Each structure stands twice: as structure tokens, then as C-alpha cells.
Amino acid sequence: MTGQPLLQVRDLVVQYDGLRALDGVSFDVRRGEFLGLIGPNGAGKSTAFGAIAGTVRPTAGTITFDGRPIQGLAGHRIAKLGISRTFQHVRLFTSLTALENVTVAAATRHRSRRTARLRAQQLLEHVGLAHLATSPVAALSLGHQKLVAIARALANEPCLLMLDEMMSGIADHEWSHILSVLTDLRDTGLTLIVVEHIMEIIDRLTDRVIVFSDGRILAEGNSLDVQAQPAVRATYLGEPIA
Amino acid sequence: MTGLLKSPTTHITGFAIAIASLPFWLIPNSGILAIAIVALLYAAAATAFNLTAGLGGQLSFGHSIFFGLGAYATALLRQDLGWNVWAAVPVALTIAVVAALALALPSARLGGVYFVLVSFVATLALESIATWASDVTGGAAGISLTVGSPAPAELRFENPLGHYYVALILLTTFLGLFAAVTRSNFGLRLRAVRDDPAAAAASGIAVARQRTVSLLVSAALTSLVGVAYLQYISYIDPTSAFGSMTASMIAMPALFGGLGTLWGPVLGATVLISVQQTLNPAFSGLPAGLGLIVFGVLVMALQTIEPKGAVHLLRSGLRHLGQRLGTSKRTAQPAGDSLT
Incomplete structure (x- = not known):
């Protein structure tokens, strides 16, 4: 499951006029890992996707893929290096x-x-x-x-596949089918990053989770540990109903 | 057999044969023949425009640049250096391609409205330059070529029918090329870029490169129409080469008929050029912009009724008629660009 980092993100900043969408984010993705990115809307998850895939131009920071800096490269060049993505709105x-x-x-x-x-x-x-x-x-x-x-x-x-909110808006009868496709992908050993709001998917599939909030990383670890953190509950998950 | 009937090659061949036969039974006088020649030439130019605007989604309002450069290059080489038209064609074509490259390099990444603006400004600039450089271009008075004795091998014909067939060959070739591109990997990439440039890039497609290549091919083809136009009219001036009316006459048929479709530019050119040529005498004493207004109103009216263009309106009309006559079978429409 784990291995050498395939992707290294260091001090990544994305600034849109007055809004700092990503504010000095750093994380690694190991080969064969299934990483989940969670957090409230506008936290910077999809911006991080965009910066890695070349859809969004980083303001500062570095992104290294397979030992090669890729920040600021055109999207098609990044795709040719082996990073693929899907989009939130398909x-x-x-x-x-x-x-x-x-x-x-x-x-x-x-x-x-x-x-x-x-x-x-x-x-x-x-x-x-x-x-x-x-x-x-x-x-x-x-x-x-x-x-x-x-x-x-x-x-x-791709060597790295990034899936943006695959389960949102899906009809109930399609849910299990997409879940099985994602499970198959994980079992092939492909490195995956998913942005997802449905915690059941995160719990069942991911090896590790990074929680984004206000353009920064709020927490990092396995799904259960992260969900137990008070800051994550306060910012994103909410408190369980007694 | 059904596949053969549905093949664009069969449709284009049938079209070429039908149009080739028209002068023998449906074109009664030289006035209508003149309209038909201009319509065929602009249908060809609109088909070239359709390659980059319809398939690649890169709208331009300056294809007159390539038309005008083709015409001017040929006029100057013929007049000043006494070149044969066939010797002038590669030069005209190269100049148009270089101009397209100069236009594409800074703006192909931008696409959308920026390219429309850049191309429009460029054609207006060329119109001004052609007017200003009167020592070379003859200025606003333009260049009138000595017609000389007829030489069909050099595209100089005694009878305008010769020009009619040259225009038809040009259009048929362009239609064949458009159909082939649509079905090629290149055509698939162009359509992907048109539908969603960001998703195309994320799929590994070099968006700017596809747009640039399509523009170069389109420019080369449009310059050939400029050459054929010059051979027919034997005259070129800055307005007829680079003016906004010429830019409209290249772009509007595709917009009117249906962008991205094989037959849209042909149908659009047939309707719009016929209207324009018919109204020309009525507008002769009025401001020059009135013709453009008529074009604009026709395109907007059609867009209100059928945003996909006249070819879709015609097709749905025919289907409707077929259903009413009880002879039509409803069949599922394939996705992708219509080759109808």
C-alpha cells in the first residue's frame, strides 16, 4: 500500500485577487496510496486538485511528481506525465x-x-x-x-488518478456500482486522491485523509482518527446527535 | 447499401454532380450564374472557416485576412512579376499560413472572444495598410488585372462557366476535407477542445496546438478562395479583400447554416449570398453598412428560431413533413457533429 512519495506538495499558495484559496499547503502522496481530501465547501480541496492537474496556476510553492517539478506546467503536459483527473461537474x-x-x-x-x-x-x-x-x-x-x-x-x-466528488448527486441505484468501480481501482494499486463529502466512502476506501479548512490543512491521518479530532468536528463534521 | 447512402462521400459526390448540372437547366442567365459563382466561392470560404470555428470552436471575425492576402499576393505576382497563377498559389498560401501563425501564436491560448477581437482588429489593420501602401497595392483604387486572352489552364476563362466549375471543385474538395477531418483523430480532438478546453487539456490534448493547426489549415484553404475570387473578378481592393463585409460573408454563412455541420455553410452561403446579391442594386445608393445589417438580422432571426442553424431547421422540417406524409420512420439521432 505505502511506498515512496509519488507526489510532493510544498507550501502551495493559490491566490485569486483578494481570496487566498490555498495558503501554504504541504502534503505527500505515496505510491499506491488512496488519499481522501475532505473539508467544507470553499476549503481549497478542488483548488489543490486544479493546481496539481495544471488547471489552476499556483501563486507560490512547489509540486513534484515522480521527482519532477510540475507546478505551472500546462494541463496537457501534466496529463502526459501521468496525472489524470475528473471534475466535480463532470x-x-x-x-x-x-x-x-x-x-x-x-x-x-x-x-x-x-x-x-x-x-x-x-x-x-x-x-x-x-x-x-x-x-x-x-x-x-x-x-x-x-x-x-x-x-x-x-x-x-495515469500513475495518479484524482477523482472530484464522484458520489455527489448520484441516484441510489447507481451508488453501489460506482463504489465497486472505485474499490476495483484501489485494488489495482493505482495511486488515488479523492475529494469526497460522503464519509462512508472515505471510511471504506481511503488509507489516509487530509482535512482542508480555509485554504489550510486542518488535520491529517487515518479516517477514524481524523474524525475524532475536535477541530475537525467543529469545522466540518459537526457533533454527533446524542 | 444503407451505409453507402449515409456516407458523406456519397452526399458530396451527389451534391457535386447536381450543382455541376445546374447551368444546363436551372441557371437561365449570366446574372444568376454570377450569383451562383459568388455563392459557391463563399460557401467554400465558409467551409474553411467552419473547420476552425465549427469543429474547433475558435470563432474569428477576420478570415478575410487570409482571403485578402491570397487575392492580393496573386494579383501582385501576376501584375508586377508576370507570374502564372499556379506559381502564385504556393506563395499566396504560404503568406496566409504565416499570417495565421502570427495571429495564432499570441492568441490561440486565449480562444473565445479574445480571438474574435484579435482577428477583427487584424483584418481592419490590413485594410488600412493596403489602402496606405498605394505604391504597392494601388491604394483604395485597388489592382485591376489585365484579363488577357483566355487560358483555361491558367484559370482565365472566356465563359464564366469556367469559374463556376473552379468554385465548385474548390467547394467539393473542402467539403470532402471537412468530412475527413471530422471523422479523424484530429477532428475528435478539435471537437473535444470546442466542448471543454480545460477537460480536453486534462485528457492530454494540447489545446493551443489543435487550435493553431486548425487555423493554419483553414487559413490556407481560405487563401485559395481569395485566389479563385481574384481570377474570377480580375480586381481586388482593400475593402473587398479585408473589409468587414467580406469578413461577414465568410463567417455568417456558417453561423446561419449551422456551425460544425457539413452542409450548414453551403446552405448559409446559398441563402445569404443570394439575398445580398439580390439586394445589392437596391442598396447601391445607401450607406455601405446596410448589407451587414441585413446579414445580422437574418442570422439573429434564425438563431432565435433554431440556435443550431438552418440545416437543423431544414432537417427537422423535412422530418416533420415526412411524418405528416406517413413515410418517415423515427430513428435515433447519433451524437457528435452532424454530417448532414
């Missing part, structure tokens, strides 16, 4: 089918269209959507769209 290519959404990412790794398409078909099968491959993504349920987003992120053949 953000699929809405004019394309499910298969095309995955193929276009697979084609960045496979020059042959045929090979890329084959790989995309395998990935859709892996997430249980082979039967919807030719469907327009706009016609899919939110749960299916999120599965396409996972398949698209996997098509980039």
Missing part, C-alpha cells in the same frame, strides 16, 4: 458519444485510431458501460456520466 465532451469521449483521451497514448478505440471500449466495459458506448453523453444519467469520466481519465493511463 465536464464531458457533450457533442461526443461515450466511446468518443474515452477514445479521444486514449488517442493521446495510442497513435492508431483502431487501438485507441479498442482501449476505450475495454475501459467502458471495465466501468460497466459497454452497452452505452454509442450513446450521446448528454443522454446519460449523472451516474453514468461520472463513470464515463472515470473511463476517460483512465484512458490517459
Whole structure:
């Protein structure tokens, strides 16, 4: 499960005009680890995702991936180095089918269209959507769209996969399916970071949790230890009902 | 058999044959032939524009830059150096591509409204430069080429029908290229960039590079239309090369007909150029901007009715008609860019 750090974030600052979204955040992610990022809305979790993936430009600090500084690199270069992400609001290519959404990412790794398409078909099968491959993504349920987003992120053949709120807005009947896909991903040994509000997912899947609050790290440790901390309860989880 | 009937190649071939036959039965006089030639040329230019704006989502209001550079480069090389048009074509094309590169490098990352503004300012600047550099360009009076004796091999025809077929060949080639790009990996990347640039980058796609390449190809094709236009009219001036009316006549057909669709620019050019050419005599004594207003009103009216463009309106109208006649079977629409 554990190993050498694959990702090292040091003193990361992201400033938007008057708002300091991240304020000197430092953490490591070890190879094969499943890390959970939790915290209230606006705490800086998704900004940290964006900074690592190249969607957000850091104001200060360093991000080292596999021994190589990546802060400020363009998003596609970071993706090519092996970091993939999904988005909180899914953000699929809405004019394309499910298969095309995955193929276009697979084609960045496979020059042959045929090979890329084959790989995309395998990935859709892996997430249980082979039967919807030719469907327009706009016609899919939110749960299916999120599965396409996972398949698209996997098509980039990542070493580190970052999943942003996969379970939010999901219908009850899709919940267990997505959970099993996430469990399978963990079992492959892929390094994963998830942003998630549903603590059951965090409890069941993650090796370690980092709690964000006001752009800083409030707590860090395994899920149960972190949830027991008074500061975390006060800021994010609330007190249990007696 | 069904696959063959649905193939864009079959549609484009059928279109080319139908349009090639038109002069023999539906174009009764030279006035209508002239409108048809201009419509075909602008349909070709709009198809080139559609490659970058429709597939890549990079709208520009300055494709007249490439049209004008193609026309001016050919005019100057023919007039001052006595070059054959075929010798001038590679030069015209190179100049347009270099101009596109100069435009793309600082602005391709920006996309959206910034590129629209940069391209519009650039074409207005070129119009001013062409007017100012009168020693080279003839200034506002432009360049009138000596027509000389007909030489079909050099695209100089005694009968305007020759220009009609040149324009048709150009348009058919561009449509074939557009269909091929749409179905290629490059086309898939362009559509991904258009739909969501940030998600495309996160999928490993170099967004700025896709936009730049599509713009270079589009610029090269548009410059060829400029060359064909010059060969037909034998005259070019700063306004007809780089002016806002020319910029509109390239962009509006695709916007009107349906961005990203194969047939949208063709339908758009047919409607808008016909309206513009028909109204030209009525507007001759009025301010020059009135033509643009008519274009704008038509596009806005259509956008209100069918935001995806006239080709979608036509398709749904035909489907509706088919249903009323009881001959239509409702079939699921495939996703992605319509090649209809």
C-alpha cells in the first residue's frame, strides 16, 4: 500500500485577487496510496486538485511528481506525465458519444485510431458501460456520466488518478456500482486522491485523509482518527446527535 | 447499401454532380450564374472557416485576412512579376499560413472572444495598410488585372462557366476535407477542445496546438478562395479583400447554416449570398453598412428560431413533413457533429 512519495506538495499558495484559496499547503502522496481530501465547501480541496492537474496556476510553492517539478506546467503536459483527473461537474465532451469521449483521451497514448478505440471500449466495459458506448453523453444519467469520466481519465493511463466528488448527486441505484468501480481501482494499486463529502466512502476506501479548512490543512491521518479530532468536528463534521 | 447512402462521400459526390448540372437547366442567365459563382466561392470560404470555428470552436471575425492576402499576393505576382497563377498559389498560401501563425501564436491560448477581437482588429489593420501602401497595392483604387486572352489552364476563362466549375471543385474538395477531418483523430480532438478546453487539456490534448493547426489549415484553404475570387473578378481592393463585409460573408454563412455541420455553410452561403446579391442594386445608393445589417438580422432571426442553424431547421422540417406524409420512420439521432 505505502511506498515512496509519488507526489510532493510544498507550501502551495493559490491566490485569486483578494481570496487566498490555498495558503501554504504541504502534503505527500505515496505510491499506491488512496488519499481522501475532505473539508467544507470553499476549503481549497478542488483548488489543490486544479493546481496539481495544471488547471489552476499556483501563486507560490512547489509540486513534484515522480521527482519532477510540475507546478505551472500546462494541463496537457501534466496529463502526459501521468496525472489524470475528473471534475466535480463532470465536464464531458457533450457533442461526443461515450466511446468518443474515452477514445479521444486514449488517442493521446495510442497513435492508431483502431487501438485507441479498442482501449476505450475495454475501459467502458471495465466501468460497466459497454452497452452505452454509442450513446450521446448528454443522454446519460449523472451516474453514468461520472463513470464515463472515470473511463476517460483512465484512458490517459495515469500513475495518479484524482477523482472530484464522484458520489455527489448520484441516484441510489447507481451508488453501489460506482463504489465497486472505485474499490476495483484501489485494488489495482493505482495511486488515488479523492475529494469526497460522503464519509462512508472515505471510511471504506481511503488509507489516509487530509482535512482542508480555509485554504489550510486542518488535520491529517487515518479516517477514524481524523474524525475524532475536535477541530475537525467543529469545522466540518459537526457533533454527533446524542 | 444503407451505409453507402449515409456516407458523406456519397452526399458530396451527389451534391457535386447536381450543382455541376445546374447551368444546363436551372441557371437561365449570366446574372444568376454570377450569383451562383459568388455563392459557391463563399460557401467554400465558409467551409474553411467552419473547420476552425465549427469543429474547433475558435470563432474569428477576420478570415478575410487570409482571403485578402491570397487575392492580393496573386494579383501582385501576376501584375508586377508576370507570374502564372499556379506559381502564385504556393506563395499566396504560404503568406496566409504565416499570417495565421502570427495571429495564432499570441492568441490561440486565449480562444473565445479574445480571438474574435484579435482577428477583427487584424483584418481592419490590413485594410488600412493596403489602402496606405498605394505604391504597392494601388491604394483604395485597388489592382485591376489585365484579363488577357483566355487560358483555361491558367484559370482565365472566356465563359464564366469556367469559374463556376473552379468554385465548385474548390467547394467539393473542402467539403470532402471537412468530412475527413471530422471523422479523424484530429477532428475528435478539435471537437473535444470546442466542448471543454480545460477537460480536453486534462485528457492530454494540447489545446493551443489543435487550435493553431486548425487555423493554419483553414487559413490556407481560405487563401485559395481569395485566389479563385481574384481570377474570377480580375480586381481586388482593400475593402473587398479585408473589409468587414467580406469578413461577414465568410463567417455568417456558417453561423446561419449551422456551425460544425457539413452542409450548414453551403446552405448559409446559398441563402445569404443570394439575398445580398439580390439586394445589392437596391442598396447601391445607401450607406455601405446596410448589407451587414441585413446579414445580422437574418442570422439573429434564425438563431432565435433554431440556435443550431438552418440545416437543423431544414432537417427537422423535412422530418416533420415526412411524418405528416406517413413515410418517415423515427430513428435515433447519433451524437457528435452532424454530417448532414
